[in-house]
Amino acid sequence: MITFILNNKTIITSEHSGMTLLDFVRYEQRLTGTKIGCREGDCAACTVLVGELKNNRLEYQSITSCISPLGNAHGKHIVTVEGTNLQNKLTVAQEAMKANYATQCGFCTPGFVVSLTGFALSNSEKNYSNALDAISGNICRCTGYKAIEKAAHQVVGKLKTKDNPSFSWLIENGFIPNYFEAIPERLKDLEAKDRNQPKGKYVSGGTDLYVQQADHLADNDVHLIAEKDYLKGIEIKDGTCIIGTNSTVSDLWNHSELNSIFPNLKKHLKLVSSEQIRNMASLGGNFVNASPIGDMTIFFLALNSDIGISTESGKERNLPLKNFYQGYKTYDLKKEELLKDIHFKLPSKNTFFNFEKVCKRTHLDIASVNSAASISVEDNVITEAHVAIGGVAAIPKYLHETSAFLTGKALTSEIILEASEVLQSEILPISDVRGTSDYKRLLGQQLFFAHFIELFPEVFTLKDFVQNA
CATH class of the missing domain: 3.10.20.30 (Beta-grasp domain)
Structure with a gap:
């Protein structure tokens, strides 16, 4: 039952x-x-x-x-x-939608009301940016959306009077009912x-x-299996991060230590679907979906991660994530096996990580091409490189040859340009609804350059690559 x-x-x-x-x-x-x-x-x-x-x-x-x-x-x-619902009056979220004329046909309105109520109940800081994140997955086709954003702003204004509001405070102030x-x-x-x-x-x-x-x-x-405890949790110890495959994208988003290790983590994860989906989607599911454009798969490939695989009988084995995929939607996982965890070495102080994604709209969309890179640099020499790219092959692609080419080379625009040519030899995009093969090759090149412009702004500018590419 x-x-x-x-x-x-x-x-x-x-x-x-x-x-x-x-x-x-x-x-x-x-x-x-x-x-x-x-x-x-x-x-x-x-x-x-x-x-x-x-x-x-x-x-x-x-x-x-x-x-x-x-x-x-x-x-x-x-x-x-x-x-x-409250008895005989509107809740704060409902009143905000009404007062700002944020509903027209009304079909989407219940979803917005629930999302804004969820924001009031959440542990997140009660600011306007987080309120917009809370409704990031809610679509309305009638109002132009600005009225809804004003409603969210009104809800934030009511919440700002109280830090970490309790249930009793939210009840007293008309956010939720007594029960x-x-x-x-x-x-x-x-x-x-x-x-x-x-x-x-x-x-x-x-x-x-x-x-x-x-x-x-x-x-x-x-x-x-969402409630299997042995598939949950994020643990950081002895220079390694171990993440249970039932962990969600939101679990990463809310993990303070991971956010300190990866300062741009929330910026990257904001490109991964809506808040509602981030609350649901498991990392293990993203991996075994085996989509060539799986955002989190690309993310963890660039961290040179390993995956732990287990059976119900207790047998376990480990495998580099970059060796997991064998072909389109096929991978090294037997019928009785489950992905148990993903683990990677924490980046050193000289290691820099970046994630990029291009799609037809900025948020809540499937990537045309996505890419991630982890680059370690000492004395202007790349000591270690791991680059992954999606949307340009039948599998989520770890760029073995490009990563190997970069390792041991000087951090110069000439080397990066040469490496981009190696990248082009490793990918084989196809034309589909998300773009032509030529367009995806161009995106792959541009996202590769973007990693270095973003991570090393004191070394590279856009001009270094636009003039020479």
Whole structure:
């Protein structure tokens, strides 16, 4: 049985774990404020909040329910737009949308209200930038969006009067209804033990699988692994970072030590989908999706990462991520195996990392070409280089020859130009909806140059490469 709290109601259901949370909410519970839009996680009309007890503290995140399996709600608090309502008056988020004329046809409005409520409940600093991040995945086609941004600004203005607001403060000030205060104890009392999982397709966050196979997964057995503790966590020790493959992009985003090691981490991760998807998407899922343009795959290839692979019987092995991919959508993983973790050596003080991505729109889009590079330099000599690029081959591409060519060479524009020619010999892009092969070759070159302009601005300028390329 799947047991969770939906708004203010305890749910115990034998519905199939693989059906989407959206379909359960709308068709089984008749909570139709949660809308069906794209069914791909792109429009966020279906946004709900997921509350989970972590270290005795209830934390909420927004997700898109159209690509989330019902079984992942087990033991949690799910909040739809109906669950944010107050008696006889509007909440702060609802009033802000109304006061700023931020709704027209109204179809997208519930998603925005839920996302802004989630922002109020979140641990993030209550500033305008974070409020815009919270609604980064919510699309509206009617209002021009500026009115919605004004509504977000109004919500921030109400929150700025209080640092780290408690549930009681949020209730008193009209952000959430009274019942929220009892949810932590209700979740503790919930009989939500680990369920016996059937043998079926492994599913973690589901953000890719449910775009492609939602109907199939709803009708067949799935083995949900999102709550497997041994696949979770981020640990830094003895100069190595070990990340469980159930960790999400948001787990990286919120990890203070990783942000100190990689000062531009949030800037890079902001290019990886919307906040709702970053809250759901697991690193392991990104790797085994094996997309040639998988953002996090490219990211970790450039860190020269290794992956840990395990079986349920306890057998384990390690493999360089750059050797994992064997061909288009194929990789070195046996049927009974799971990716357990990804680990890499922490960069030294002389190591510099950068991630670049070009797509048809800046955010919330699939890359035409993406690239990452980790470059170590001492005395103006490149002592170690790892460069990865996506969208230019059948697999997420670690550039073996380009990386080897750079190692041991002087950090000069002449060397970088020569290395870009090696890069061109390693890639074989095809023409598709994201661009022609010639366009992708040009992007590959330009993103390669961008790494060095970004990382070594005192050495390189755009002019060094534009005039000589």
